[in-house]
Amino acid sequence: MKFAHHVVFVTGAASGMGLAVARAFHEEGAVVYGADISAESLENSFEGLERAVPLAFDIADSRAVDEAFARVEADHGRLDTLVNAAGVNAPNRAALEALNEENYKGFLAMKEGRRHDPEFIEHVTDEDFDRVLRINLYGTFYTLRAAVPLLKRNGGGAVVNFSSAAALMGVAMPPYYPASKAAVLGLTREAAVELAPFGIRVNALAPGAIDTPLFRQSDDEFVDFLVGLQPIRRTAAPEEIARTVLFLAGEDGAYYTGQTISPSGGLVMQ
Template structure:
């Protein structure tokens, strides 16, 4: 097993790509600390994995993140892999419902040959912008800051940050999401340069359409429209994306750092 006796810390581990990633590392023999804001959800599929260590955690809380990594240090004394998969596309249900309504209105207008001009900027509150940035950007910063000393002590490590295809292309949507995900790419590149002398690689994934509970919150017809924009006209499975994470975290991916990989069915080509 490729990660026997290794220790991985995965955020967003209760569902979607985070859960699939945790499952992949567990299958390869790693002890997996799985962090998620929902203790109830962690207690379901994640907690059943071999080597699972559930960590109920709001990654927007910097002090709580420090405490979580102190636990890893106390229990295992090492950290080999950090995966920042936790994230949100809206700060609350009301904002998500408004986004879905705008998306569907635009899709309907396109089908009917009408113009549609989505407007988001003026409706975003300071609180909503701050909440999404705290989760999507501050969270990976907090975990990276706490993981780095442990990885330096271990002698090597790999950090994989989840960004989004929305950070690489122009998308009409509330600005907090692409702004936060673009920030993740800057964090990735800076961390890659700073941590390379310590044998720690840092890379990012910028997924497109992946079949997760978060993605499925959109209208089915609109999802079909999004997938239709891709050269590969299907969604990815979370397990497919997890295999890329395993590659980047393992020996075979150790020469890559500061890179952004976009599993997006060809929606993003670089």
């Protein structure tokens, strides 16, 4: 097993890509600490994974993040890999429903040959913008900051931060999401330069249409439309993304740092 005796920390581990990543590392022999805001979801998702440790907390809370990594330090005194998969595309249920409704209006207008110009920016509140930035950007920074001493103590390791294809292309949507995900790329590059002398590699993923519960919250017809924009006209399974994470974290990816890889079916080409 490629990651036997490794200690791995995965955020957003209760579902979707985060859960697929946690399971993939576990299958390869790692001890996996999985973080998510829902204790019940984590317990259910980690059932039967004997080397998986569920830790329920809000990654937007820096004190809670520090406490979680203190647990890792107490248990193992080191860390091999950090995967920041936690993220949201809306601050709450109402905002998500409004986004889905606006997207569907645009989709119907296109089908009917009408023009539809969405309006997002002026309707975003300070509180909504702040909440998404605190999860997607601040949470990524908090976990990175807490992980670095453990990664240095380990003599090196890997960090994989989840961004989004929306950070690499123009997308009409509430600006807190692409802004936060683009900021993650800047954080990734800075950390890659700073931490390379310590043997710590830092890379980012910018996924497109991945078959997760978050992606499937949109109307099925609209989802099919989005997938149809890609040269590879299908969604990716979360397990496909997990295999990319394992590549970046393992010896095969030892020459990669500061990179943004976009598994998006060709939606993003660089």
